[in-house]
Amino acid sequence: MMLADLPIARYRLTARWRNPAHLPDYAGSLLRGQFGATLRHLACMTRQPSCDGCPLQITCPYTRIFEALPPPTHALQNFSAIPNAYVIEPPPLGSTHYATGQELVFHVVLAGTAREQLALVIFAWQRALAQGLTRQRVPADLVQVDWIDSAQQAQPIWTANEPVLQDHPALLAVPPVPSSLKALELQIHSPMRLQQQGKPLRPPQLNARTLLTTLARRVALVLEFHAGQTQWGAQVPRVAVLSEQVHDERELRWHDWTRFSSRQQQEMTLGGVLGRWTLSAPGETLAELWPWLWLGQWLHVGKNASMGMGGYTLEALA
Numbered sequence: 001m002m003l004a005d006l007p008i009a010r011y012r013l014t015a016r017w018r019n020p021a022h023l024p025d026y027a028g029s030l031l032r033g034q035f036g037a038t039l040r041h042l043a044c045m046t047r048q049p050s051c052d053g054c055p056l057q058i059t060c061p062y063t064r065i066f067e068a069l070p071p072p073t074h075a076l077q078n079f080s081a082i083p084n085a086y087v088i089e090p091p092p093l094g095s096t097h098y099a100t101g102q103e104l105v106f107h108v109v110l111a112g113t114a115r116e117q118l119a120l121v122i123f124a125w126q127r128a129l130a131q132g133l134t135r136q137r138v139p140a141d142l143v144q145v146d147w148i149d150s151a152q153q154a155q156p157i158w159t160a161n162e163p164v165l166q167d168h169p170a171l172l173a174v175p176p177v178p179s180s181l182k183a184l185e186l187q188i189h190s191p192m193r194l195q196q197q198g199k200p201l202r203p204p205q206l207n208a209r210t211l212l213t214t215l216a217r218r219v220a221l222v223l224e225f226h227a228g229q230t231q232w233g234a235q236v237p238r239v240a241v242l243s244e245q246v247h248d249e250r251e252l253r254w255h256d257w258t259r260f261s262s263r264q265q266q267e268m269t270l271g272g273v274l275g276r277w278t279l280s281a282p283g284e285t286l287a288e289l290w291p292w293l294w295l296g297q298w299l300h301v302g303k304n305a306s307m308g309m310g311g312y313t314l315e316a317l318a
Helices: 028-043 061-065 112-131 208-227 233-243 283-299
Strands: 008-017 086-089 103-111 140-148 154-159 183-192 247-261 266-280 312-317
Touching (some): 008 112, 008 283, 028 086, 028 112, 112 140, 183 283, 208 283, 233 283
Antiparallel strands (some): 086 103, 183 266
């Protein structure tokens, strides 16, 4: 697997509130919904009420970014849905109250061909924020967008004063495996919802195999369907084998949050685990798992990853 020049990019968006605002405890669903509605309005040329049956559905920027279409056939299985090429990373849990003029900071990850639509994505966010968030429609002004590189360094690429995209690599490189590696620790900062047969798994039901196979499958599908990199998928069975050699320790708690579904016109409660998850194994096993777990910091893992759930930071323990 190629671990350099991976087509994944994270962007930090900074906006400024025009009026006092109150966001929900977890704003991932709110941000995704407003972004999706605005993106569709900007991209749709036919003005059909639904994307189903639209003659431009395959080439439309909206569906390519926000509602990825599964292939008609696939060597492994027939997919009814595939992962999208974006992840919206909302402000940290509990960032709810904002004063006039205060900054709203969040991140967006784009993978594969979605990076080519960055100008449209930024314009959609600019329009969505100006139209207002929450049911009170509190407006905010997008003031700056930064590209965050593999070393977590920020490079300004767009400002409201100079709204022309600056050149940047928009690529990711997996760093070398740390020396004397004995364990990898995930600090889970947004609810991670791993499921089995459609049902969420609570902390006592979780194990390393479920985490690693779910993560590997997501990484492989994103890179295959949005970047044409099929080599990752061939290694997913190997991850399942390696997971049997992993001992895990968990300090996890369940966190529920509520979102309003515009499609179902009702509030829905979602939840996932937060906390610390440590994976220990022989050094050579951890070295093979390292790229998957490192990329998971960008692509997230589990249900509703596109709205930022299943986010974590990875720490190497020597």
